[in-house]
Amino acid sequence: HHHNWKKCVFQLCHPGPSEWKNNFPNCGGQRQSPINIITRKVKHDPKLASFIFDGHEKVFNMSVENHGHSANVFFQKSVRLRGGGLPATYKAVQFHLHWGENGGQGSEHSVDGERYPMELHIVHIKEKYGSLGDALNDSTGVAALAFFFEVLIPFSEIEDFKLADIIPQANKLSYYRYLGSLTTPGCDQAVVWTVFQQTLPISKKQLMSMDKQLLFGTEKPMTGVFRPVQNLNERVVYTSVPAHSLCVLPNLITLFLCLFCVFGQQRCFH
Structure with missing residues (x-):
């Protein structure tokens, strides 16, 4: 019942992001996401080594053209993530995309003030937890990987892409790391964020085909609903290079x- 009320607050009554803290106190906290990453202020951390992925070759295809009825795609239990300076082994639970209208800015994070047309979030929880809900009580219970998409022309049309096409390369990718939160209510401050520097290619046609299709849960489509960047406060953003x-x-x-x-x-x- 309580969960339904939360859904109502976010989806139906739909107050703007600045009002979230009235119902969800965490949303006014000191380690909120997303953020703007200022590259001249990031600090190199030699502990931020390569990631090790287990089971990524089992990841199913996801069609960019096939919108389905939900923004979240759930994983089987086979995909694991470790290394990368993370404090434990994490298992992937779901991924989702954020994008804007008409191919405009749609990413949640920004780099030196620049936002990208689309951002992919792959959400993991520590292996020992049974659900995302359990993991949210642990300040590093969730590990989220964020990739930016950039419209690159010419770019061959692919009907679908596999996460496996992206993930094996990720062990070579450089990235930013900071401690943050979920970007939707209740904004739980339990997320270790990894934002990859290299962008992934997407064609204009693929991007446009996704417009107006982002659904929260199974409710009506909502576009351009992304949280603005939050204050860094006392936090430091680290980089692997x-x-x-x-x-x-x-x-x-x-x-x-x-x-x-x-x-x-x-x-x-x-």
């Missing part, structure tokens, strides 16, 4: 700046 490696952003302006830095014999990022 030394700061000077952050020059390799897929961005021409950055490239020219980096070349300028190199030839000016200046350090790229202080």
Whole structure:
């Protein structure tokens, strides 16, 4: 019953994100998500090693064209995540996507103020817990992996993509790490966030086909409902690579700046 009331508050009565804290006190907490990652302020943490994935080859196909009736896709029990500076082994429970309208900004996290058209969240809980609900009572009970999608042209159309196509590469990917929360009520502060620096390609057609299709639960479609970035407060964002490696952003302006830095014999990022 209580759960239904929560659903009502979020979906039907639908107060804006700034009102969430009135019904869900955690939403006003000090380690909320999403955040804007300021690359010149991130700190390198040598403990942030590669991830180790178990069972990712069993992940089923997910069709971008096939919208289904829900934003959450649930996993079988076979997918595990460890390494990456995480305090335990975690099992994948579900993944979901956030996207905007008409191919515009739809990611929840941003990097140096830039938002991407779409963001994928793969949600894991510590192996010892039976459900997401159990894991939320542990300040590091949940591990979420976030990938940004970028419209890349030309890009061959693929009818569906497998997480397995993405995940094996993730052990080579560099990433940001910070302690945060769920991005929907009750905003439980139990999530170790990993935000990957490299973006994943998606075509304009695929992105447009998803527009207006994001459903929360099985209720009506809601687009552009994403939480704005939250204050970092006293938190530090860590990175798995030394700061000077952050020059390799897929961005021409950055490239020219980096070349300028190199030839000016200046350090790229202080």
